[in-house]
Amino acid sequence: MKMRDILRWSDVTPKAFWLSRRQLIAGAAAMVATPALARIDAAPSKYSTDAEPNTLEDITSYNNFYEFGTDKGDPARYAGGLTTDPWSVVIDGLVDKPGTYDLADVVKDQPLEERIYRFRCVEAWSMVIPWIGFELAGLLNRVGVQPGAKFVAFETLVRPEEMPGQSSPFIEWPYREGLRLDEAMHPLTILATGLYGEPMPNQNGAPIRLVVPWKYGFKSIKSIVRISLVDKMPPTTWNMLQPSEYGFYSNVNPNVDHPRWSQASERRIGAGLFGGRQDTLMFNGYEAEVASLYAEQDLAVDF
Template sequence: MAARPASGQASWKDEPMRLDWSDVTPEAVFMNRRAFLAAAGATLALPQGAGAAGAPAEDKPNTLDEITHYNNFYEFGTGKTDPAEYGGSFQPLPWSVQVDGLVDRPGSRALDEIAPARAVEDRIYRLRCVEGWSMVIPWNGVPLAGVLKAAGVQAGAKWVAFTSVLRPEQMPGQRRGVLDFPYVEALRLDEAMHPLTLLATGVYGKPLAVANGAPIRLVVPWKYGFKSAKSITRITLTDTRPPTTWNMLQPREYGFYANVNPDVDHPRWSQASERRIGGGLLGGRRPTLMFNGYADQVASLYAGMDLARDY
């Protein structure tokens, strides 16, 4: 069952546009799901932000084939189809994630400890790539905040760092030196603790495909996609801002915060509009939404910051 909005937040029913499970699944599957929930006495709801105000009416989820066959995952190669084509040798299970740094209870946690089935939620989020393309993806996962709270965040913690897997024997892109692997990313603590920030373990109710970052990845829907580290093996809380892969490689093009902003262009292309994957050559472009459409939920995180700069 999908989670209800956090206490104090507006209900999804208050939003003029929202993404709904009836938009995600085939009708027969949707009706079966509704019948099951009714029999169990449950109600079907989506978390705050699943369909933010101002979303285009045609904002439908992408197909599973599109989601799993159009990806940036340089560990397997630089081509969009490389992760699906060359990911067959990658073994995502068994898996564990080391949680350490400024926490009271550091240690290695198995996947089913981080994301037990009873805690998994349904989140339909937009995904916006810094390259100018976008998707809508029905994720399954757990809020990152819960994982951090369970580890016991210490008072001095200000940042959360993520390290992706390093397996060059299974990931051919790691043998080509395009990036300095392992891939690393980071968030400010309040970003990491925000209710929208997700550790995803599935799509469309199925375990994550290798191409999507199996078996567990970060999803931060108001930021460009490169901020959402895939195949995470370590989460570290720290009092100093951690280095991040793309920002180290080219800080002018890939800012640390990387919030989606239609008014701030990439040095080599405009960010004012985006191409929706699956939308066709002529009908796929649409205006980019500030914070990818989640401004009502996250803009307060950046009060007083100059959004034309990426600190």
Template sequence: MAGRFVKSLRWSDVTPKATWINRRALLAGAAAGLVLPAAGRAETGRYSTDAAPNTLKEITNYNNFYEFGWNKDDPAAYAGALTTDPWSVAIGGLVDRPGSYDLADLVKGQAIDERIYRFRCVEAWSMVIPWQGFQLSGLLDRVGVQPGAKYVAFETVYRPEEMPGQRGGGISWPYVEGLRLDEAMNPLTILATGLYGEELPKQNGAPIRLVVPWKYGFKSIKSIVKITLTDKQPRTTWQELQPSEYGFYANVNPGVDHPRWSQATERRIGAGLFGGREETFMFNGYGEEVASLYSGMDLAVNY
């Protein structure tokens, strides 16, 4: 079943990728603190799904990253211009240790593991992606969350000279997103720095992005440069742009249709143009881990 989690799944069980990973890339990434151990040694975390991952080509060539354009292949075509080294993330608001943190310092000391997560886009397509990253909760614990904090706000880098989509209209840049604090602290919520045993490709949100697997993909903000703890619900780009279509919570819910299409099924990328439609699971199959976060809430209203 799509939402079933396993503890013993190995890299070799799901993909032959380990047989051709470039060791030079692994070593370079490891030096920056961004990559898992060498090929063939990666073990999945206990939250991984047992679904087979999509190929690296599919994952890196079919993306929504509107900073590079509106077409699915625009990120792969244009993201190469993005400078990702050096990189820092400003952490502020209701925290004990605010500051600008270099990427290597952010990653240092974090328990980086592999998470094979189902990914569900609000456009009703899906993938399975083998991320490498660490729990957001570990970083928040490290900077010290103050008692008044209720939400976590995120911001994507703004560089129109490198990101051609930011030169146009349609979205108020930079891209912003947010989570409730309890959502951010859930062990499923990670900051990803790699996929398929390599450092994160630029079109997938390099060098560091959020991954929240029970929510639609637009919540998993890419190329993060700012994290702010706040006592007020933060602005989010798509809710601000079209509130009748995109809510703050954005939990995968097959019972609540998008105004322009059904969410009851999804098209699995890689299954062919006319095949691969699958049933959509509540919370993308992660209900056992997250349903309690929304006890008593009307998820048709709080969409």
């Protein structure tokens, strides 16, 4: 049975029902991956924020996904043609069990959770998104991280016939991202397969994407087809394009401005043009959980 035969986008659970019917979410999230995951707990993760989530419309209509265009509405317009079933992910480099894994194998035995995370973009806008996913550390532990590995590199699908933005030479495709190994193994870091109890919409990075909630959104790479364990800091797309503006770490930091705008405040999508501005929180509000990762670093230099 294929994922598209199990749940359809037209069956979206209304927000009010999602907030009250936790068991429905658990079942839907489990089926996104494989029926074998139906045992997941419906309770929200202990890492979830208590902030009100954005609407499904907000989350699915206002996106950065340059593979489909540079306008915020382009992903919703053009991503419907992306084929996400079948899907496989190459896991290679410094691992004990390298290989090409079917999506069902990637999520096999990984406990799916509902995680409501703040999501902050470098253009100074933010959302709160109810992801469905599992800790990246669980997958990495299963494939066996070798002692020499220090970083995890990720790549997005390249399929220009379905991703019209890839006809542009502006970016050297594939889109690339990376994390230091301790960042990748942190329990806040997840691979997400859905949101609001539904399979991941194409414009949000179907069928599987990274979510690193204390970093700017461009670090949370979408539509992943390769995960590589490496011993050196990998090249990342925005750092390759403009290293003076986009550092490798890209932690949310209100004290370090982007060269072309301030990062001290942000606009909450869905709160209105003038009513949604708020102070930016250090590490996007996850300072207590992740500040220790950078205790020996100058974050104005390692931005």
